[in-house]
Amino acid sequence: MQVIPLLLYTILLFVYSSASPASRTAVLDDDEDAYLTVPELITKYGYPVEEHHVTTSDGYILTLHRIPHGKNSDTVSDKVVFLQHGLLCSSADWVLTGTTHGLGYILADEGYDVWMGNGRGNHQSRNHTSLDPDKDSEFWQFSWHEIGAIDVPTMIDYVLEVTGQTSLYHIGHSQGTTTFYVMTSMRPEYNAKVKAHFSLAPIAFMNHMTSPLMHILAFWSGPLDLLTELIGINEFLPNNEFMAMAGDALCGDGDITQALCTNALFAICGFSPEEMNATILPVLTGHTPAGASVNQVMHYAQEINSGAFRQFDFGLENLDKYGALTPPAYDLSLITTPIYLLYSHNDWMAGEEDVLRLCDGLGNACAAKYLVSDDSFNHLDYLYGIRAPEIVYNKVISLMAGH
Ligand SMILES: *[C@@H]1O[C@H](CO)[C@@H](O)[C@H](O)[C@H]1NC(C)=O
Numbered sequence: 005m006q007v008i009p010l011l012l013y014t015i016l017l018f019v020y021s022s023a024s025p026a027s028r029t030a031v032l033d034d035d036e037d038a039y040l041t042v043p044e045l046i047t048k049y050g051y052p053v054e055e056h057h058v059t060t061s062d063g064y065i066l067t068l069h070r071i072p073h074g075k076n077s078d079t080v081s082d083k084v085v086f087l088q089h090g091l092l093c094s095s096a097d098w099v100l101t102g103t104t105h106g107l108g109y110i111l112a113d114e115g116y117d118v119w120m121g122n123g124r125g126n127h128q129s130r131n132h133t134s135l136d137p138d139k140d141s142e143f144w145q146f147s148w149h150e151i152g153a154i155d156v157p158t159m160i161d162y163v164l165e166v167t168g169q170t171s172l173y174h175i176g177h178s179q180g181t182t183t184f185y186v187m188t189s190m191r192p193e194y195n196a197k198v199k200a201h202f203s204l205a206p207i208a209f210m211n212h213m214t215s216p217l218m219h220i221l222a223f224w225s226g227p228l229d230l231l232t233e234l235i236g237i238n239e240f241l242p243n244n245e246f247m248a249m250a251g252d253a254l255c256g257d258g259d260i261t262q263a264l265c266t267n268a269l270f271a272i273c274g275f276s277p278e279e280m281n282a283t284i285l286p287v288l289t290g291h292t293p294a295g296a297s298v299n300q301v302m303h304y305a306q307e308i309n310s311g312a313f314r315q316f317d318f319g320l321e322n323l324d325k326y327g328a329l330t331p332p333a334y335d336l337s338l339i340t341t342p343i344y345l346l347y348s349h350n351d352w353m354a355g356e357e358d359v360l361r362l363c364d365g366l367g368n369a370c371a372a373k374y375l376v377s378d379d380s381f382n383h384l385d386y387l388y389g390i391r392a393p394e395i396v397y398n399k400v401i402s403l404m405a406g407h
């Protein structure tokens with residue numbers, strides 16, 4: 005591993021985060037899908053779509069996308085499923101692989117009313133009743149704690165109200181699983197609103213993750229924290245021109261490798277070229293990475309260092325915030341929703357030991373855990389992998405039928 009270049013890369017990743025979104029022309033060519041909004045994409049591929057907005061108690065305006073039914077039906081089912089994306093992702097990631105591979109479409113065709121959430125701060129939910137994300141650093145003072153404790157419950161309540169249901173299915177990927185554990189431990193009354201939760205690449209404990217970039221980031225998180233604070237960087241939005249430059253220096257040859265290695269999301273999470281469908285690269289690059297706060301990334305770095313699944317570490321301010329020197333741990337024993345964990349061996353972020361420890365901590369709520377049969381399957385293949393429908397989504401759909 006080239007430590008020095010990787011370190012520079014990590015620091016620059018942060019410093020360049022402050023730059024405005026740059027042109028993403030390198031792999032976009034003129035693929036129309038890269039520039040379409042989520043509703044435009046879904047409409048283009050012949051599915052019904054709705055966009056909804058909901059405001060949180062602290063003023064964040066969140067966007068939800070809904071595919072109310074599939075192609076073979078024109079009635080809305082009373083089986084409601086809520087999908088929550090991971091770090092640097094958005095509702096787009098459930099549909100951008102197309103109608104044969106996108107979990108959003110597949111669930112709609114299976115007879116579900118599909119709702120796709122967006123946490124505060126990503127491109128879809130970059131809005132607030134009084135704060136301006138471009139000017140007010142206060143807008144960015146959150147991590148995935150707030151997404152789990154405030155945004156996801158707000159969106160779930162909204163979905164239940166619109167659909168007239170009392171409970172729904174919840175599927176999360178990566179940070180979308182973290183936010184589920186945060187919600188059900190911080191606000192246990194939400195356990196009853198979820199029939200069953202499916203964790204694709206579960207993330208709670210992180211001290212066995214193997215991502216080289218995250219390791220470097222965790223190791224240098226103290227100085228990086230100081231640096232980002234000094235220069236006033238709050239939004240984690242890697243600049244694509246810089247990524248392309250870094251990619252030339254660090255990445256292997258080949259179009260797919262270059263395209264993925266220069267995407268911050270893949271640089272952090274890893275990728276397997278054999279699971280990647282080159283056709284979707286332009287639309288993927290057009291929608292991902294979808295933005296996050298620096299503190300979302302920092303909160304994960306803290307987990308890598310502490311080995312604990314606990315609230316954000318504010319350092320000296322912990323006493324003020326929590327009345328203790330260390331942040332309180334999320335109490336997994338308060339989680340009672342049946343949870344299914346799907347994990348894999350080649351996942352840089354969700355290490356097997358960490359997933360097994362999570363299952364132990366969940367006790368009876370850990371309904372079952374499934375090791376994905378493909379050993380090359382990695383963290384992002386749950387979203388984009390060519391074989392995801394065959395080896396992951398089919399499993400989830402058959403488990404959902406049992407609840
Ligand atoms: C690649 O993606 C395209 C567009 O969604 C799709 O038509 C094609 O079937 C996919 N190929 C594979 C091997 O999954």
Ligand SMILES: *[C@@H]1O[C@H](CO)[C@@H](O)[C@H](O)[C@H]1NC(C)=O
Pocket residue numbers: 065131132
């Ligand atoms: C932000 O929300 C306000 C109030 O609902 C709305 O008028 C405005 O169009 C939104 N801005 C963006 C960029 O979505």
